Amino acid sequence: MSAVPLKGLKILEFSHTVMGPSAGLLFAELGADVIKIEPAPDGDKTRRLGGFGAGFFSGFNRNKRSLSINLKMAEGQATIHRLIPKVDVVLENFGPGTMERLGCGYKHLAPLNERLVYLALKGYLAGPYENRPALDEVVQFQSGLAWMTGPPGQPLRAGASVVDILGAMFGVIGVQAALRELDHTGAGQRISSSLFESAVFLMSTHMAGMAATGLEARPMPARRGAWAIYDVFNTKGDGQLFIGVTSDQQWKRFVAEFGLEELASDPRLETNVTRLGEREWLLPALQEVLLQYSQKELESRCEHSNISWAPVGQPKDLFEDPHLKATDGLVDVFISKFGEDIGKMTGLPAVPIEFGIERKRPGVRLQPPKIGEHNQEILLEYGFEKNEIDSLYKANVLTDYHKIKINSDLD
CATH class of the missing domain: 3.30.1540.10 (formyl-coa transferase, domain 3)
Structure with missing residues (x-):
């Protein structure tokens, strides 16, 4: 079996921070052609994060191409709309209503492609909370995960963005199910997964244990x-x-x-x-x-x-872990300095899946892209003429890394 089983699947990714990019990364690692839509003129703001977020962009955006486009302009929205008939999946992880305001919500795109699968990665699924802003850390506290992790009276978030990544994984599973259904019905659909419900899912065993024993769950450091x-x-x-x-x-x-x-x-x-x-x-x-x-x-x-x-x-120990080094567990990724064209190659964790009796692991086909690095390549593929692309640049609908100076948002 190939280590790129999703080759040929075309995906537009509208994303930032972790949840959306990690969903896109899973598709990209498995062979899908993932086009990262970045806002012009400055690109994905995740590129400029410092501190804890300094590795977000490099960590979750390999094997993708970048199209940097101003969706606040009618011409930018029209450009995206021209891509949609040839796209299989759209994924996004912006706040409620953002994609609709940019003319790229499900109701805008579905009429352009009846087979489109649209993945909305949100803070909450449908219900009283659905319009609240949410972050990984917010739902760790809300769900009881932080309470279970820290000592009694000292709730503590997990040491990685576990809920962002788990929610992304549920979203990817949902898309695969929708694509399977598409084979039978010929109709696409909207799929959603969320942070809160993903964190709640992690509490399943604690809730079941309480039902079985009548005893409330205790924080893990104080557990029996x-x-x-x-x-x-x-x-x-x-x-x-x-x-x-x-x-x-x-x-x-x-x-x-x-x-x-x-x-x-x-x-x-x-x-x-x-x-x-x-x-x-x-x-x-x-x-x-x-x-x-x-x-x-x-x-x-x-x-x-x-x-x-x-x-x-x-x-820091993982860079030299003998098991990872012996089994393609680390892949070489170019780590840029706040999005600039300087940096170094670093071993980062591969997607933890093996394929076939050869036990092949997904690898790196493309390094994390520069802002708008693939603008012309992508639009030509999707049927735009060279003069149309030039016009979009002149109107500031498109931009790329040649025109941008990245400054870091240091903590």
């Missing part, structure tokens, strides 16, 4: 776990290692590996259920034992006894 040994332990030399002993067989291997005969024969520790009731003294006892070993020694012993373990890693 399902397994007795499922914790971070300190090692000799200030290291840290997560160790998870998730079955009675693993417990037997664990105590045998470390020569803990007294614990192995203790009837209070015979099963996971009984061990759960002994955590108060058992965990400090294990910590005292494990402090005798360096992190590397513990890793080796856990590996030898087939126990689940992991170092407490940081993002």
Whole structure:
């Protein structure tokens, strides 16, 4: 099977920040021709983010082409409308009403192509909240995800844009379902996924657990776990290692590996259920034992006894991770400095999907585009004449990176 199964699918992406670009990235990585529509004259504002957002554009916009066009002008809207009959999918993640004001809402585009699938990535699905502004962090707090993540009384957002990306993934799944239905009906449709409902979906097990036990979910740092040994332990030399002993067989291997005969024969520790009731003294006892070993020694012993373990890693560690480096888990992406034509090639995570018995991974066909880099190429492909394109430039409907100086919006 090819690692580009969506080759031939044509997508217009109207997006910014994370949710829309990550949906477009998934399509692009799988072979779709994704055209990123950027506002003229300044391009996607995500290019200018600093701080936490400095990697957003480079991280989510490879394998795309850029068309920079002023949609506040009638000529810009008319240009987009001319593309639509040849497009399979439109995706957008702007606030409620934005695309409608720009003449590119579903009601504007669907009459131009009855087979069009339109993906709207929003903060909320239909209901009382649907016109509220929303962000990843907002819905993490609203849904209970932040409450479950931090210690009691200290709600904490997750350390990555997990809800943005999850919502994008649900949107991509919805589009694939709509394209499948299109094969049978010949009719496109509007699809929507959202941040809030995606975050709520993550709470499913906590809600089900409450229904099953009658007990309210507790924040993860204060939880009563399902397994007795499922914790971070300190090692000799200030290291840290997560160790998870998730079955009675693993417990037997664990105590045998470390020569803990007294614990192995203790009837209070015979099963996971009984061990759960002994955590108060058992965990400090294990910590005292494990402090005798360096992190590397513990890793080796856990590996030898087939126990689940992991170092407490940081993002910087992933650049040199031996597994990722050996398996095409990192792909070379050009990281620009605030959108300027300077930067460096850096290994970034590949989409985590393998295809076929060859276990092929999607790769990089196009580096993240410069603003309007593909204006002429795209419009010529879609039937515009050269003189029409020149006229759009003269009228400031189109712009590109030759005409723009990028300044960063530093925190």
